Amino acid sequence: MKKINLYITTGLMSFVAITSCKKIDKLQPHDSITVGEAFKTVKDAAAWDVGTYAIFRNNQYGEFMVGTDVQGDQLNASLDYGNRNGSEHRWGQFFLSSDGLLSDIWGSYYSAIANINTAIEGFKTIKPADATETASLNKYTGDAYFARAFYYHNLILRFAKPYEPSTAATDLGVPLVIAYNLQEKPKRATVKAVYDQILSDLNTAKGLLASVKGTQGAQAFNVDVVTALEARVRLNMHDWAGAYTAANTLVNSSTYQLITDVDQFKDYWTNDGVKESIFQSYVSTTQLPNANTIYLGFNSGNSKYDPDFIPSQWVYDTFAKTDIRKATYFDLKACNIQGVDYSLVLVNKYPGNPALFTSNVSNYENAPKVFRVAEQYLIAAEAADNNSNSSGALTALNALRGARGLVQISASGAALTDSIRVERFRELAFEGFRLNDLKRWHLGFQRRDPQNVDAIQTAGNYYDKLKINADDNKFVWGIPLNDITANLNIKDQQNPGW
Amino acid sequence: MKKLLLASLCFLLLCVTQVFAQNRTITGTVISKSDGLPLPGVTVKVTGTTIGTQTNTSGKYSLSVPASAKTLTFTFIGFADYQATIGSGDVDASLVASSSQLNEVVVVGYGSGRKASDVVGTVSSVSGKDIENRPSPNAFDALQGKVAGLNILSSSGEPSSTPSLSLNGLSSLGASSTPLVVLDGIPVDPSTVLTLNPNDIESFNVLKDAASTSIYGSRASNGVIYVTTKKGSLNRAARITLTSQYGVSKLANTDFFENFMNAAEFKAFQVSSGQLTQTQLNNTLNALEVKNADTKWYKVYYKDNTPQYMENISISGGGGKTSYYVSGGYTKNEGIAYRSAYKRYTLRSNINSVVTDWMQFGLNLGLAYDDRQTNPSGSNSTNLGLAQLAAPYYSPNDPTGQQYKFIPGWGRYHPAYRASVFTDANNNAQFNPTAYLQLNPIKGLTLKTQGGMDAYDYRETPTQLPSYLGSVGNGNIAEYFTRGVSKTFTNTAEYKFSVQTEHHFTALAGQEYTDGSTNVFGASSAGLSDDRIVLLGSGPNNKNVTSTNPQGLGNEDYAYNSLFGRVDYDYKERYFVEGSVRTDKSSRFGINHRSATFWSAGGSWKAKQENFLKDVSWLDDLTVRASTGTTGNSSIGNYQSLATVSTIANGDASGFNISAAGNPDLTWEKQRLTTFGITTSFFDRIRLEASYYIRTTTDMLVDVPFPYTSGFSLVTSNVGALQNHGFDIELNFDAWKDKTHNGYITPFIVANINHNKVTSLFLDKDYYVVPNTGVAWIVGKPVSLVYPLYKGVNSQTGAPEWYLPDPTNPTKTRKDPNAVTSEFTDDLQQNTGISQYPWLTGSFGLDGGYAGFYVHTLFNFALGKHLINNDKYFYENPNIFPGFNQTKRVTNYWKKAGDNALFPDIENYQFTQFDSNLIENASFMRMKELTIGYAFPKALLERTKVLKGVKLFLTGRNLFTVTKYTGPDPEVDSNLALGNYPNTKQYTFGAEVTF
Known part of the structure; x- marks a missing residue:
């Protein structure tokens, strides 16, 4: 009896010992697969392509857009802004290379680039079964090249000096990573090298996406989207002729039209219409983009607005009464800031699409309108003006003015340049362009003329009285401290003033 | 030949016994000394022979013994062996229960355990008596300050x-x-x-x-806390213990809150500082309904005297072969913040049975069901952590009270209202079974x-009620279910043998x-x-399913x-040596880096047993020990060696994106630990126990920074090395003893001095x-x-000034009064020379008693602890946060x-920047425990024939705090203190009745 029990127990023990060894080497995550498994078929490539779009959406709006606008000259910080976005708004000693805004944007773009580089390399290993699959794979590859060009362009705009033809070949750009390598510690490439890469990627994308036609409000990249970015890039690199040609392709296309009616225009911004959109990211209540929360701040407790940032009076006044943008981009709201009631004009360009609300009040979610045709009119005008083609400039400018309810003008020289700049200011207000424009034009600014000085931060001279000289060092953002620390090769390549 | 001789001798002896022995019969009664009750089944033997019998149900025996017999030995499981001299009359025995035997046996990792005094390693034991009836639901709270170095x-x-725990310093960066x-032998989550x-x-x-x-190899580099639950004892009458406690909680310390401006001060400051004109x-003020309010906001955000209850019942005992301990418990604790509570039901059943003399088994079942509510508004939230920013002239109540x-002006919902519309029921069903079968x-x-x-099984249900004013008629709800199971199976074989009676060996092998x-989901x-x-x-919209919990x-x-x-x-x-090895x-870790082998060697010497010390009467014990060995650490995420791709959706399609960089070379973090100790x-x-240790951690599992340009900012890698060394001291002494009453x-000191590098x-x-x-x-x-x-x-x-760091070496602390700047930049960072971790931690206190009264007090302390008081950035920055109280x-x-x-x-400068001004000395001393009790005398209770013990006690926790730290609570274990929900103090009253 005793012996039998002994055998049973010993048997049990060895059973446990043997079965227990089974799975240590086989454990795999449930929510992911290894990179090596992710490039087997064109279906896998399709999944990477979906990822490209999802990441693209996540890199629009929110701090990707408002960061530069808060830093610019159009907004005042409310008494209740609680230091949110405070560092870039105050410039100087408040805005440092350890700032989260810099690392968020730099980090997000490079993370997206890492995905794209991985995808582009992986796609080369996939063997399409037939012509349909080949076409699909080309489309996915084209999407990847386009997105990479987009990210590098935004990086070079923010983290390097403006492109100047005479110095671009020596000015420091951003590190150029075009193949995924975790261990690589790249130096900064020159501004020119980065722009060359952008053009090269755009060219590749254009070829691969040649057969994908543009549509209003397209949620996928296509030949028009590539052209729209190309126009933007060429304008920034002073290729006036190239920018003019690219922009005019879209201006003259019958696909996209400018909205002329105020109600339609409000509907376009609130309910994410498509008429002016060359590209607009897919959104839904479960795939929300970044929210633009700083302008309204509706407080359901007292049903009043409590914004972080309030547009200055002079900004509002820049818009004529007849301008359909005035009634669309702004709205007079009953505010309560630190317990005191105010009636203030607030930025209402992103009131939130009711279809995306997850409760009774707005979550300030709108579909990111990454490329609008209106911008192409302004690119055409500015490029033509710089190329001494004032009639071309006036044609584009007046077309836009007319659509928005403004009279036609016939200026020339400095007055024309100024009109184009003011129009750009108005049309693209709060879409994240302003700071880059000032940087390209080598202009400084002085914040002034707030709507109600009692409702805003006025301490020191870094809020409503801030004066920034042309080409102030902090127009160009600093390389995030993390990369200066972790990449010994760019340790000595920080931007001046950071 | 030898065998034959031996056999003949035995035969001869047997004959002698048979022929010459004149037997006589001895009778007697065996009782338990503690309760005087008869003990059945006690083995009674003539010492040194096989002649014996057992007591009957009334504890009586009768045994025929040879005339030569001098003494009888009484043995009974669960009681100490007892020897009695055979005299002329009955030989009675009064056996002493050896429950204390349990405390003397220390389990040092597998095997059958050893006498505490024979353990080679350094093991500190804390008895359940020092943990029970504390006014905190978490037993770790009661362990605070009890063990040097913990x-x-x-x-x-x-x-x-759950409090944070660390043993002998910081083991890893x-x-x-x-x-x-x-x-009970199974590794569990803290x-x-x-x-x-x-x-x-x-x-x-x-x-x-x-x-x-x-011997615990994997995961043991931070030390091991071995928790043993109670057992019954064989051959013991049932013991029923009822405990009931009631108490209240309050803020442990209000100094921080009382340091804010009142309404008059704040109004004066706002005008004098130029933040507001008198008109503004x-x-x-005119916009407010309630005039002349002067609100102390901490009294709005924190409740006072929130109740707590604890009820426990346990029954323990055992028959001849099976012992049991069964208990039920209920505790309810209401936090002082809103939506902060803990309610727990527990059940435990521990059964052990000696089936035969060669087989035993045990089954411990621990069950718990609890409901939890936690306040979500901690760090950087003006709904709790930063609520003191509310201007005191706002009122939480309307003019009618x-x-x-x-709340008008403040522009936030009242915390009571928030708690009522944003509910978050969490509950946890816990199951901790252990079973073993042991054969000899x-x-x-x-x-x-x-x-x-x-x-x-953990269930969480965050809900926004439809009545919430922010979204009337459109509430939302989520449900998350989490099931976690960790199973451990252990097989061991242990062989104990002696050579020539002086050499004792124990060999253990296991898997x-x-x-x-x-x-x-x-x-x-x-x-x-x-x-x-x-x-x-019930919610028609936004239906969504996830595979991740909050x-x-x-x-x-x-x-x-x-x-x-x-x-x-x-x-x-007298001389002990041991060695162990473990492979894990x-x-x-990376597929080719998963295994590691750890080892140890140690020895101890009981010097008091030596002849030259035996006669030193003042020395009761002197043992010295030394050991060295390695252990591993694997407490990181589960799949960090793998470069992975996870899903991300766009439109109707699910796509891929890279989710982890992976590190195929990832392997065990290793630690070498050497300890020298003395017990005397x-x-x-x-009584004094002291030890010196030196810990060296290598191949640390650290999130190493990568440039963002790689796609990742941190990748877990094996890098660097860290050293800790220090002393543990536990000392207590009888300042006064009166055995008759x-x-x-007995004052005590428990201390640890640690240096990390x-x-x-x-x-x-x-x-x-x-x-x-x-x-x-x-x-360095x-x-x-x-x-x-x-x-x-x-x-x-009037400008703020910072010392310029040494441009060549920011690790050097440079305080040159001639090298200062008023311009604040990232480049000003330098080593402040202030260490985050305390160099001295521990406790002191005393135990005392007289007749039935007893008192226990313990003061917990930490010296050299520092915190970055991040709250100051908000609370002392009026031109960054104008309109907010300071x-x-x-x-x-x-x-x-x-x-x-x-x-x-x-006019020109920010008051507070992220600089050394925020770094504060968070050293503290806290009266962690105070208990005053009275146990009714046995003589009185015996008359009731039912009661075995009655005890009444008052208990306090965190009754007072001494610190220079200006934030809400110095005890926060972090580099940064950010809107913390501060510790509370408790006063409780309890009674314990034993049947």
């Missing part, structure tokens, strides 16, 4: 929080420093201890040195197979397998319209497989600042705080040349 800090006043917690009824715990054994921890202020739902097939050999689980998994819906019907299925936990698995062995040897129970394999007692009054006063880093760096933490790792220095070093305000210009200190700012002010010129 640093326990409670960072939050949330009743369901990246991986966790929390010790391995083993419950948070499982929250679900244990503290009154069920028999003892905590803290395994500190390599000799005791290496009047506008603000009714609570506002939405031949003398000295013990085979044991054991299995157990640490399993829970252990652990696997763990979590499974999660969650769903949510919106559009709820009625507060009375809030179910997941804590970020998803579906994961891990596994370990280990083989181990140990050999112990002693000579005459973990799924968490003298004059029958003074059971009187005593980073000895190497990565990327050939000798300096690394962990981003956004203010913490730097500097080779302890983990230090780095910030711009604040000099103060220039009395002539501490009274801000009125002391520079106004004219010659002012020696705390803060700079308000």
Whole structure:
């Protein structure tokens, strides 16, 4: 009896010992697969392509857009802004290379680039079964090249000096990573090298996406989207002729039209219409983009607005009464800031699409309108003006003015340049362009003329009285401290003033 | 030949006995000394022979013994052996229960345990008596300050929080420093201890040195806390214990809150500082319904005297072969913040049975069900952590005294209202079974197979009620289910044998397998319209399903497989040596780097047993010990060696994106630990244990910074080295003893002195600042705080000034009064020379008693602890946060040349920057425990014939705090203090009745 029990127990023990060894080497995550498994078929490539779009959406709006606008000259910080976005708004000693805004944007773009580089390399290993699959794979590859060009362009705009033809070949750009390598510690490439890469990627994308036609409000990249970015890039690199040609392709296309009616225009911004959109990211209540929360701040407790940032009076006044943008981009709201009631004009360009609300009040979610045709009119005008083609400039400018309810003008020289700049200011207000424009034009600014000085931060001279000289060092953002620390090769390549 | 001779001799002897013996019969009664009741089944033998019998049901026996017999030996499981001289009459025996035997046996990792005094390793034991009836639901709270070197800090006043634990310093810069917690032989998550009824715990054994921890190899580099639950004893009448307690909680310390400006002060400050003109202020005040309010906001955000209850019942005892301990417990704790509570039901059944003389088994079942509510508004939230920013002239109540739902002016919902519309029911069902079967097939050999689980089902239901004013008629709800199971199976074989009676050997071999998994799913819906019907299925909109819970936990698995062995040897129970080896394999590491082998060697010497010390009468004990060995640490995420791709959706399609960089070379973090110790007692009054240790951690699992251009900013890698060394001291002495009245006063001191030092880093760096933490790792220095070093305000210009760091070496602290700047930049960062971690931690206190009265008090302390008081950035920064209330200190700012002010010129400078001004000394001393009780005398109770014991006691926790720290709570265990929910103090009254 005793012996039998002994055998049973010993048997049990060895059973446990043997079965227990089974799975240590086989454990795999449930929510992911290894990179090596992710490039087997064109279906896998399709999944990477979906990822490209999802990441693209996540890199629009929110701090990707408002960061530069808060830093610019159009907004005042409310008494209740609680230091949110405070560092870039105050410039100087408040805005440092350890700032989260810099690392968020730099980090997000490079993370997206890492995905794209991985995808582009992986796609080369996939063997399409037939012509349909080949076409699909080309489309996915084209999407990847386009997105990479987009990210590098935004990086070079923010983290390097403006492109100047005479110095671009020596000015420091951003590190150029075009193949995924975790261990690589790249130096900064020159501004020119980065722009060359952008053009090269755009060219590749254009070829691969040649057969994908543009549509209003397209949620996928296509030949028009590539052209729209190309126009933007060429304008920034002073290729006036190239920018003019690219922009005019879209201006003259019958696909996209400018909205002329105020109600339609409000509907376009609130309910994410498509008429002016060359590209607009897919959104839904479960795939929300970044929210633009700083302008309204509706407080359901007292049903009043409590914004972080309030547009200055002079900004509002820049818009004529007849301008359909005035009634669309702004709205007079009953505010309560630190317990005191105010009636203030607030930025209402992103009131939130009711279809995306997850409760009774707005979550300030709108579909990111990454490329609008209106911008192409302004690119055409500015490029033509710089190329001494004032009639071309006036044609584009007046077309836009007319659509928005403004009279036609016939200026020339400095007055024309100024009109184009003011129009750009108005049309693209709060879409994240302003700071880059000032940087390209080598202009400084002085914040002034707030709507109600009692409702805003006025301490020191870094809020409503801030004066920034042309080409102030902090127009160009600093390389995030993390990369200066972790990449010994760019340790000595920080931007001046950071 | 020899055998033949022996056999003949035996035969002869037998004949002699047969022929010459004149037997006589001895009778007697055997009782239990503690209760005087007869003991049946006691073995009675003539000492040194096989002649024997057993007592009957009334404890009586009758035994025929040879005339030569001199003494009888009484043996009974659960009682100490007893010898009695055979005289002329009855031989009665009164046996003493040997429950204390349990305390003397220490389990040092597998095997059958050994006498505490024979353990080679450094093990500190804390008895259940020191843990029970404490006014905190978490048994770890009661362990605070009890073991030298075991640093326990409670960072939050949330009743369901688990304190942080670390043993003998910081073991790693990246991986966790929390010790391995083993419950009745099964490794469990430290948070499982929250679900244990503290009154069920028999003892905590803290395994500190390599000799005791290496056998746990994997995961033991932070030490091991071995939790043993109570057992019954064989042959013991049932003992029923009822305990009931009631108490209240309050803020532990209100100094911080009382330091804010009142309404008059704040109004005056706003005008005098130029933040508001008198007209603007009047506008603000006129807009308010309630005039002349002067609100102390902490009294709005924190409740006072919140109740707590504890009820426990346990029954323990045992028959001839089976013993049992069964208990039930209920505790309810209401936190002082809104939506903060803990309610727990526990059940435990521990059964052990000696089936035959060669087989026994045991089954421990621990069950707990709890409901938790935690306040979500901690860090940087003006709904709790930063609520003191509310201007005191706002009122939480309307002019009729009714609570506002939405507080005018302050512009936030009242915390009571928020708690009522944003509910978040959490509950946890916990199951901790352990079973073992043990065989002793031949003398000295013990085979044991054991299995157990640490399993829970956690459900969380965050809800926004439809009546919430912010979204009337459109509530939402989510439900998350998390199941976590960790299973451990252990098989051991232990063989004990002696050679020539003086050489004792124990050899142990074993195998252990652990696997763990979590499974999660969650769903949510919106559009709820009625507060009375809030179910997941009732919301028509935004239906969504996830596989991750709000804590970020998803579906994961891990596994370990280990083989181990140990050999112990002693000579005459005077010289002890032992060695162990263990090999571990973990799924968490790179496919080719999963296995590692750990070892230890140690020895001890009981010097008092030597002839030259035997006669030194004042010395009661002197034992010295030394050990060295290695252990591993694998407390990182589950799949960090793998480069992975996870899903991300766009439109109707699910896509791929890279989710982890992976590191195929990832392997075990290793630690070498060497300890020297001494245990001594003298004059029958003074007891001292001291040890010195040195821990070296290499191949640390650290999140190493990568440039963002790689796609990742941090990748877990094996890098660098860290060293800790220090002393543990436990001392207590009888200051006064009065044996006749059971009187005593025994003061005690428990202390640890620790120094940590980073000895190497990565990327050939000798300096690394962990981003956004203010913490730097500097080779050759302890983990230090780095910030711009604040000099103060220039009395002539009113400008703030910072010392310029040494341009060539920011690791050097440079305080050159001639090298200062008033311009604040990132480049000003330098080593402040301030260490984050305390160099001295511990406790002191005393135990005392006289007749039935007893008193116990314990003061917990930490010296050299520092915190970055991040809250100050908000509370002392009036020009960054105008309109928000501030501490009274801000009125002391520079106004004219010659002012020696705390803060700079308000016109031109920010008051508070992220600089050394925020770093505060958070050393503290806290009266952690005070108990005063009275136990009714036995003589009185015996008359009732029912009661065996009655005890009444008053208990306090955190009754007072001494600190220089100006934030809400110095005990926070972190580099940064950010809107913490501070610790609470408790007063409770309790009664314990034993039947």
